[in-house]
Amino acid sequence: MDRTEEGGVHGYTPDKDDYLKRLRRIEGQVRGLQKMVEDDKYCIDILTQVSAVTRALQSVSLGLLEDHLGHCVAAAVAEGGEVAELKVREASDAIARLVRS
């Protein structure tokens, strides 16, 4: 099975509803940020709120990554060979992007 297949089963699939709930909350927080700017709120208060949204997104990333390591990467590693190497490299690149963003 190709784990990268769109619409397939992924590491995060069992927690899909939880991720959707968190992303909807984040969407609400971003709308809240717009309202703060519209209402001319104090810059530092907006910054504090942006940091909260960033942390919430980071937490989603870390969750997805753990699910990914425990399922997609683990499955590829169990098969071994080039695919395993490719998956580890791909996950490492995603971690690097996460660390540097």
Added chain:
Amino acid sequence: MDRTEEGGVHGYTPDKDDYLKRLRRIEGQVRGLQKMVEDDKYCIDILTQVSAVTRALQSVSLGLLEDHLGHCVAAAVAEGGEVAELKVREASDAIARLVRS
């Protein structure tokens, strides 16, 4: 004038429309993330997209911070005294939250 006053003039006021536009785009990106999860997209592709949203938020923060330093903090420093110190400390705390988030 109290620069922390809600509904007052802030460093970001002249660029308010630009910030609102960027925040609306970020809201759209977060909705895009929800769609990716709903459509069972590949974990790594979702992670890449989350990093893009995080960077967009960071860029909003850095812009707000620069506006804040150049206006609110500058004004407080020009007045001098305790208020100046307080504003520098407050900005430094916001920077620390940004760096650590």
Added chain:
Amino acid sequence: MDRTEEGGVHGYTPDKDDYLKRLRRIEGQVRGLQKMVEDDKYCIDILTQVSAVTRALQSVSLGLLEDHLGHCVAAAVAEGGEVAELKVREASDAIARLVRS
């Protein structure tokens, strides 16, 4: 074999000399920072140099992590069971510390 065993073979073992060389260069950079402070160099120039050291350390972390995923975690996953889960969790925690530091 217990991969966590001290003095054992780890993912980074084949690249040990390279990691040592990079860490020695980082040590030199930190000494350079001390010299900058002693010589009363301009704050912004010191900050630029601190960012360079931080990025060099991050790059060491990302390398160690990739080696770890490709070896220790991969080996544990191949064995399966509780150890596999534990290793994935442990690696995810390390990634979270990295992202948040």
Added chain:
Amino acid sequence: MDRTEEGGVHGYTPDKDDYLKRLRRIEGQVRGLQKMVEDDKYCIDILTQVSAVTRALQSVSLGLLEDHLGHCVAAAVAEGGEVAELKVREASDAIARLVRS
């Protein structure tokens, strides 16, 4: 007075000894990392230690930045004009490098 002048008085000057002490401790931590690699310590333990060094460096940066805002930038802002704008821009660029590193 040109605040960017080498060997001049900077925001961090009163705390110079404290910064030197912290940087020497960081140098010791980096040597400790080399020893961990030489002794084939477990990857995750090395990663934990790298995160500690990164946080210590970040804390030095945040301190230098606060001193810089409260002195060099404040002085430039008090003088006003182009120099003030330049200093705010320069500090903002340093903050951006810090946030993104």
